[in-house]
Amino acid sequence: MVRWRDQWIPGARRAVTSHVMPRFRSDLDVIARYEPGRPIEEVVREHGLDPDRIVKLASNESPEGPFPAALEAMAAAGRESNRYPDNEGHDLRVALSTHLDVDYENVWLGGGSSELLRSVALAAGGPGTSAVYAWPSFVVYRLGTLWAMAEPRQIPLDDHHAHDLAAMLGAIDDTTTVVYICSPNNPTGTVATPEAIEEFVDQVPDSVTVVIDEAYYEFVTAPGHRSMIPLALDRDNVIVTRTFSKVYSLASLRVGYAVANPATIADLRRVQAPFSVTQLGQAAAVASLGQPDVLAKRIADNTFERTRVLDALTAGGVEHAGSQANFVWFRFDGPAEDPSDAFVSHGVIVRRFGTEWIRVTIGNSEENDRFLAALDALRGQPPRSI
Ligand SMILES: Cc1ncc(COP(=O)(O)O)c(C=O)c1O
Structure with missing residues (x-):
């Protein structure tokens, strides 16, 4: 049992404790802090x-910097900062549903897409489960897996620095609950073709969630490239994540979004922190969508x-x-x-x-x-x- 033994050191201004540390999870040592x-x-x-x-x-x-309309919206929203933000993100979800041509219920907001990725990891993970993703890729897939006490399965990129989808498929077994595809991939900038992703998802068991991270989607110029959002509308186990941090220049405001089916979103929101998308962020994101x-x-x-x-x-x-x-x-x-x-x-x-x-x-x-x-x-x- 951990016992606290306070002792008074003469001359010290307060009682100091012996070197008995608070008890945290024993596996924390393997989790490198995000750098x-x-x-x-x-x-x-x-x-x-x-x-x-x-x-x-x-x-x-x-x-x-942020788009001009976003700066104006932030200044106005800032005056209401004594209030908690809209936890449903109504206006931004309406704007995104129009922008993406999806239903309001298909849109999920987060404090940066990192928060959405973490929520998926926590909801899908737990001891005895595993997560499959490419490596090197966005480090939050690894961190989320470890935060969730799940087993990380990192599949090396192929010789062209791209996802080896066949090897990733081979790494999925009965313990696997989530797979991450990053396209374009951070840090290599390579994309998985839409056809390859569709074929991959076809072969993944329906019980396994497939997260397709499109944080850099807007920058893609490869002919024939298209978003996987239609796949997320079609399949209950597919989630597409995006962010306002990159092309929309709002990294500091922490606004991310995902498209998924409403029942999945409802489950994932159980592990999400309340009020994680600030009102400044929501207002700036809505305004940015208005400046094509x-x-x-x-x-x-x-x-x-x-x-x-x-x-x-x-x-x-x-x-x-x-x-x-x-x-x-x-x-x-x-x-x-x-x-x-x-x-x-x-x-x-x-x-x-x-x-x-x-x-x-x-x-x-x-x-x-x-x-x-x-x-x-x-x-x-x-x-x-x-
Ligand atoms: C591939 C990828 N996904 C998600 C994110 C997270 O972005 P944010 O949490 O700012 O939305 C990043 C950030 O660098 C990224 O590279």
């Missing part, structure tokens, strides 16, 4: 760099800059995975143990995965120039003419 992209302020502190000379391309954020031309411009800018960065990598002989998202995955055999440190010394914050591969977010044209210049310098190449 976000390093904030600019942290890099400034650690490296003594000028904050104005640092670009952050580590978290797949938009380089632009701003959306189109943001997508076009990303496509242009993504092509420019990919072309530069190709021309420089840098191995990369292509990309259908707002980031690029490339190989970097740098001098440092932590390859992202090498970039930080040039004032560019990127995200490393292991010691060889790096993910860089597509920024604005100046930020991308800074990244390409840092890459050239680190590879000992003469500066390019931009």
Whole structure:
């Protein structure tokens, strides 16, 4: 039994306890805390760099601020912040149901799509269950699985950095309750084709929930690509998640949504925190949906800059995975143990995965120039003419 033994140390201002820690789950040690992209302020502190000379391309954020209408909506909604938000998210669900051409009851909101993913993991998991997902992929699939005391089954990506759906299918057994497909995949930017996903879902048992994470859907330009939302309307075990954090530039407000069948949503909401989508977030998201031309411009800018960065990598002989998202995955055999440190010394914050591969977010044209210049310098190449 854990016993608290308080003792008074002369001269100490309060009683201190001996080193008996509160009791938490014994499996917490295996759960690494979520590590976000390093904030600019942290890099400034650690490296003594000028904050104005640092670009952050580590978290797949938009380089632009929220849409103009969203800023106005936030200012108005902010004045009501003494009230709890609308827990049903009525206005945003109405706007999304129109935008997506689905019923109001098919729309589920969350505090970022991360919260939706966590809710699925908690509802589907528990001891004796397993979850299947690709690796490397979005770390919340792994974390959610561990939070839920389920067994993670990580299936390596194929040689093209894409989901190996056949291997994922093979990893499903009687214990499996949830499978995650990330398309485009974070961190590699590769997509699973709609046909391949449909064929995959056809073969997954109906009792297994299939989450299709479309966080970067809006950035996809591959011909023939389409959303899996119709599949979620058709199948009780399919959930498609999306977010306002990326193309809509609202990462800080934490607004995500999913499309699924209403009975599934009702069950999943049992493990969801109340009021997790702020009123500011709901208002900003509704306003953003009303500016399709701003959306189109943001997508076009990303496509242009993504092509420019990919072309530069190709021309420089840098191995990369292509990309259908707002980031690029490339190989970097740098001098440092932590390859992202090498970039930080040039004032560019990127995200490393292991010691060889790096993910860089597509920024604005100046930020991308800074990244390409840092890459050239680190590879000992003469500066390019931009
Ligand atoms: C694939 C993927 N899904 C979901 C998310 C979560 O986004 P949010 O919780 O901000 O909606 C991210 C964030 O980076 C992501 O990369």
